[in-house]
Amino acid sequence: MMIPNIVEVASLIGDASRASMLMCLLGGKSLPANELARAARITPQTASSHLAKMVEGGLLVHESYGRHRYYRLANSEVGQALEALNAIAPQKPVRSLRESDESRALHFARTCYDHLAGEVGVAWIDKMLQLVLLKEQGRNFVLTAEGEQWFGDFGIDLDGIRGGRRHFARKCLDWSERRYHMAGALGAAVTSRLFDLGWIERIPGGRAIRVTDRGFRGLEDKFGLTLSSDFSTDLQRRLIRNGFVEG
Amino acid sequence: MMIPNIVEVASLIGDASRASMLMCLLGGKSLPANELARAARITPQTASSHLAKMVEGGLLVHESYGRHRYYRLANSEVGQALEALNAIAPQKPVRSLRESDESRALHFARTCYDHLAGEVGVAWIDKMLQLVLLKEQGRNFVLTAEGEQWFGDFGIDLDGIRGGRRHFARKCLDWSERRYHMAGALGAAVTSRLFDLGWIERIPGGRAIRVTDRGFRGLEDKFGLTLSSDFSTDLQRRLIRNGFVEG
DNA sequence: TTCATAGTTCGATGATAGTCGAGTAATTTT
DNA sequence: AAAATTACTCGACTATCATCGAACTATGAA
Incomplete structure (x- = not known):
């Protein structure tokens, strides 16, 4: 056998x-x-x-x-395999308030290997598809002509990305949302750009990501992306108080 | 934590x-x-x-x-997770002749859920595209007018298939060939038809599929599909002799 | 009823592998 | 140079769990 x-x-x-x-x-x-x-x-x-x-x-x-x-x-395939396992893993009931906060933070926004995942990652992809800046094609996303323009304006070096061996823009199953977000070189580049702009920050001690005030405004202005308010600054303050995040 | x-x-x-x-x-x-x-x-x-x-x-x-x-x-997510693990699993060197045979059999033809995958599955899609019976459209395949006719002649109940909730003809990435084969309701129906015709048979004990002599002739006549001869009847006979296949 | 088949539950056994203490090696700090 | 830090290797202990024999339930056939 x-x-x-x-x-x-x-x-x-x-x-x-x-x-x-x-x-x-x-x-x-x-x-x-x-x-x-x-x-x-x-x-x-x-x-x-x-x-x-x-x-x-x-x-x-x-x-x-x-x-x-x-x-x-x-490699990134290891990350994707871990995400795929997460997608079929039963969601465990959280025990403490702190764990609950951590869980909510992870659901809202987190890094998946080197790209953005969670509610924010999926909402962003939805908006891009809706604006026809991206299209789905098999396991990948592809840029439309408008998308090409848009990503360039956003400060992404598309030629540089295409030079590498890595997949350009790959779908990655999101375990919390059960839908796709963007992996691949483009996903990584956009995430990196969001960090540089100070729109998102790592929450120390885990994979969770915090969207800054500037980030909320920026996503609204540049993407027309209004994030659900259930992950409020209130919760973020609690995270800080619990020591999960250094204020 | x-x-x-x-x-x-x-x-x-x-x-x-x-x-x-x-x-x-x-x-x-x-x-x-x-x-x-x-x-x-x-x-x-x-x-x-x-x-x-x-x-x-x-x-x-x-x-x-x-x-x-x-x-x-x-559910299908379990299948996806298994495929994702397969993608990062190191290809083990085969130890026995029998393992080598099984590995070759899987690469040649196998089922992926309920449709045909492997060398045969990909070669079949190539032929269909070449004959312009199918066209690619995003993550799906669509029938041309000729294809409509052809699949009807082949004994596929297209109306019945379209009645279901399932996707009609979807692309599915093949892990051994690294290219697409056909999933979805049409992929399943064609595979089912090939079983009914006795052109393919399940090899007991796994996902591998055996193309019968009648199958080789049928695929040649009906599709103009000449399968690579490295999976020869010689090998098939060896599989049978090893008890991997019940002759 | 009687027998055979398909599947499960229970209990004992044995092997695998996760864990840490002790010791070793390499690098940075004092 | 000595001490402290970082990390690895080896060996022993222990707990977990896969495995199978035996017994049990339920369905189907004679």
């Missing part, structure tokens, strides 16, 4: 400690072993063992800088 | 026996527990335990008919 080759990779993900580390890395950052061990609440020895296995299994890659070893996801 | 809930589903998939059963069910059919146990080479007791866990975990659903209990994938 041929053992399916998904077993190895699935069992790697199917461990609480390793999954915790993977979820941290899903933010797209490189993190040192030390920090990943703390995040997973295990000793450095154990973490080291897990990290070695995930590198061996092709999930992670690492680079050494001095005595530090920084780990990150091996 | 919120424990990521992908752990549960990933660890469910990350077991050789369960993964074997899932890969069988990725063929799209409902299968009885008995058959799944044989496919995974485990006793019915063990299989029963695994199946219960996968139902509990939301991967499978079951329906009872008489004393039989048929299991199938809970």
Whole structure:
């Protein structure tokens, strides 16, 4: 009997400690072993063992800088696989208020590897399709002529993006919204631009993203995108009070 | 810290026996527990335990008919997750001749849910496009006037298909060929017709499909489709001799 | 009824693998 | 140079879980 080759990779993900580390890395950052061990609440020895296995299994890659070893996801397909698993994972009931806040923050906006996901990511794609700046084509999004113009105006270097080997604009299933947001080089570039503009910020300690006041205004002006107000500044203030976000 | 809930589903998939059963069910059919146990080479007791866990975990659903209990994938997202894992799983070197044969059989022809995939599925689509019986349109295929006629002659009830809620003819990315084959109601109907004609047969114990001698002739006559000879009748005979296929 | 088949539940067993303590190596700081 | 930091390797312990034999339920056939 041929053992399916998904077993190895699935069992790697199917461990609480390793999954915790993977979820941290899903933010797209490189993190040192030390920090990943703390995040997973295990000793450095154990973490080291897990990290070695995930590198061996092709999930992670690492680079050494001095005595530090920084780990990150091996490629964007790993991120997409993690998202796909999230999509079929039963939503666990949250236990504490803090977890509830964290959950809501994640649903509202988060990074998926290196692009924007969650309510904001999906709403943005909807608007782009509605304005016919993008079109769906199989597993990808493609730019219309108007879209070409628009992204250029927004400060995206489309030629530079197309130069790379990476997929241009790929669909990625959103586990919280159960619909598609944009992955690929274009998704990453737009997200990067939003960070540069100060419209979104990372919420320390996780993958959650905060939309700044300037961001709410900018998305409204530039996209005509009015975000649902249920993720209010009120909640954001609570996150800060709980220490989940440093004010 | 919120424990990521992908752990549960990933660890469910990350077991050789369960993964074997899932890969069988990725063929799209409902299968009885008995058959799944044989496919995974485990006793019915063990299989029963695994199946219960996968139902509990939301991967499978079951329906009872008489004393039989048929299991199938809970939804298409489960299939997508399995495909996504497949995409990041390292291609294992095949150890035995028999594994090599099974791998070649899967690449040559297999079912993806309920439609034809692999080399044959992609080659068939190519021919249909070349003959202008089908055209590509976004993420779908559409029939031309000639195609309408042709599929009718082939014994496909197009009106019946269009009556359903399902997408008519959708593109589906093929993991082995890295190109599109046809999913949707039409893809399923054509595959079903090929089974009825005895042109293709399921190879017991997996998702692989065997093209019969009649099938080779039929595909040649009706489609002008000459399949690559590297999957020869010689190999097919070996499959039969190894007991992988019941002759 | 009697027998056979399909499937499950329970309990015992055995192997896998996650965990951490101790020791080693390499780099930065004092 | 010594101390502190970061990370890895090895070995032992332990808990989990896949596995199967035996017993049980339910459906279908003779």
